[in-house]
Amino acid sequence: MKLDNTVAAVVTGAASGLGAATARALAAKGVKVAVFDLQEEKGKAVAAEIGGIFCECNVTDDASVDAAFAKAREAHGQERILVNCAGTGNAIKTASRSKEDGSIKHFPLDAFNWIIQINLVGTFRCIAKSAAGMMTLEPQADGDRGAIVNTASVAAEDGQIGQAAYSASKGGVVGMTLPIARDLSGEAIRVNTILPGIFNTPLLAAAPQPVKDALGASVPFPKRLGDPEEYAKLAMCMIENGYFNGEDVRLDGAIRMAPR
Numbered sequence: 001m002k003l004d005n006t007v008a009a010v011v012t013g014a015a016s017g018l019g020a021a022t023a024r025a026l027a028a029k030g031v032k033v034a035v036f037d038l039q040e041e042k043g044k045a046v047a048a049e050i051g052g053i054f055c056e057c058n059v060t061d062d063a064s065v066d067a068a069f070a071k072a073r074e075a076h077g078q079e080r081i082l083v084n085c086a087g088t089g090n091a092i093k094t095a096s097r098s099k100e101d102g103s104i105k106h107f108p109l110d111a112f113n114w115i116i117q118i119n120l121v122g123t124f125r126c127i128a129k130s131a132a133g134m135m136t137l138e139p140q141a142d143g144d145r146g147a148i149v150n151t152a153s154v155a156a157e158d159g160q161i162g163q164a165a166y167s168a169s170k171g172g173v174v175g176m177t178l179p180i181a182r183d184l185s186g187e188a189i190r191v192n193t194i195l196p197g198i199f200n201t202p203l204l205a206a207a208p209q210p211v212k213d214a215l216g217a218s219v220p221f222p223k224r225l226g227d228p229e230e231y232a233k234l235a236m237c238m239i240e241n242g243y244f245n246g247e248d249v250r251l252d253g254a255i256r257m258a259p260r
Helices: 017-028 040-050 062-076 109-134 162-187 209-217 228-240
Strands: 008-012 032-037 053-056 081-084 095-097 105-106 146-149 189-196 248-251
Touching: 008 017, 008 109, 017 032, 017 040, 017 081, 017 209, 017 228, 032 040, 032 062, 032 228, 040 053, 062 095, 081 228, 109 146, 109 162, 109 189, 146 162, 146 228, 162 189, 162 248, 189 209, 189 228, 228 248
Parallel strands: 008 032, 008 081, 032 053, 081 146, 146 189, 189 248
Antiparallel strands: 095 105
16 A cells, blocks of 8 residues: 555554554654544644644444544545554453452453453444445555554463453454455455554553563563554554455564463
C-alpha cells in the first residue's frame, strides 16, 4: 500500500502507548490520522502534534463508534487503514481461597465480560464498521483497497496466572484474524495481528523501576522492555507490504511467559 496525504487512517487507543506511536508513524508518511480514544486531553494532544483529528470513542458502544467514524470521515474522507490498539486487562484467578478465613470466591463474570467486550468485541466492532467503509473505495494501483492491523498479546499463547479473561480476549483476536482476512480477501482488504510482549507503555508507567528492570531482564534478547516505536514499525510493515495478510506475529524478544 502506498502511503501519502491521499490516504486516511483510524487508530484506536491512539492517545498513548502503541497506538500513539503508530499514529505518529503514519502521520510521518503524510497519512491523515484520526485518533480514537476515551482520553480526551491526551488524545487531542497527539492529534495536534501529528496534524490529525481526535474522535472520542468507546469501542464497547455502537453509537460511540459510529459517531467517531462519522467525525473522522467528515474530516479526512473514508479511511483506508485501521489499527486497533484500544484494550485493557485485569488479573483475577478463576477461583481462589482467602488466606485470612479460607473462604472461596470465583472470577466475577461481569469483570470477565468487561475485558471480552473491550478487547475482543470492541476490536471486531471497529473492524466490521471500517471494512464496510473501505469497500466503497477504489483500490490503489497495486490492488490494495485497505489494511487492518489488530493488537493481541503474547498472553494469547502463554497467559499467566490471573489472565484468563485477558488471554481469552487476546486469543479471540488471534483466532479471528485469518477468518476475517479470508472474509475480506475478495475486496482486497488485508488483515493482520501483532502479539506484543512486555512493552514500555502507560500500563507499566506506575510500576517501580526495579520491577521494570526485572521484567526487561526476563526477555532473552534484547534484555529490555519493548519500545512502542518498534510496534509501530511492524504495524507499518504490515500495512505497506501488500503480501502481508492473515498473519499473527509475536513481537516479544523471544520471551515465553512463565506462569507468574
